Amino acid sequence: MMRPTNFSDGITELKKSYEWCLCQPGFFAFFHKTLLASNPYASSFLGEQPNEQSHQILKTGLSTLMLKLQGAKAGDTLMGRAKAKHRAYHDAFPPSLLDSWLESFLTAAARFDPKFTPEMEAIWRSSLSPILDEMKHSLSSFNK
Numbered sequence: 001m002m003r004p005t006n007f008s009d010g011i012t013e014l015k016k017s018y019e020w021c022l023c024q025p026g027f028f029a030f031f032h033k034t035l036l037a038s039n040p041y042a043s044s045f046l047g048e049q050p051n052e053q054s055h056q057i058l059k060t061g062l063s064t065l066m067l068k069l070q071g072a073k074a075g076d077t078l079m080g081r082a083k084a085k086h087r088a089y090h091d092a093f094p095p096s097l098l099d100s101w102l103e104s105f106l107t108a109a110a111r112f113d114p115k116f117t118p119e120m121e122a123i124w125r126s127s128l129s130p131i132l133d134e135m136k137h138s139l140s141s142f143n144k
């Protein structure tokens, strides 16, 4: 069934898309490869070869964002830890990595979510961008 073009509950749709992605074999390997190709700083955090550890890092970021979008308290707790962790990497973690993360995630979701549509992409962007902007702001002493 086609998804409607106007979502009354965008978060429910995003959650379905997220769960599809998690269940698809190859999703994280593709996400990892796309992110590595798009940002020269990514490999120092994720390694060159996809593996359990790199998948876990990508999954932690995605799950944290989903919890945050759903307004869960755990989302705030994890976001606080994420900011502290990423800031602690100092200028090895440029804010541009967060833009690359979003673009790579959307590329991977478009490929692995069988019901992905341009409307879904717009909802992902408008939902995640404010959270990622806030993360970027917390890294803003670095200017890459």
Ligand code: HEM
Residues within 6 Å of the ligand: 041, 042, 045, 046, 057, 060, 061, 062, 064, 065, 078, 079, 081, 082, 085, 086, 097, 098, 101
């Ligand atoms: C997109 C938004 C992201 C969110 C919400 C996020 C969230 C998190 C969280 C919650 C943690 C665990 C912090 C802790 O428990 O101390 C973490 C750790 C980490 N993140 Fe992110 N992350 C994001 C993007 C990224 C990106 C783009 C990279 C690098 C390419 C990255 C690399 C790491 C690494 C290396 C760790 C430490 C893992 C470890 O200690 O084993 N994250 N992140």
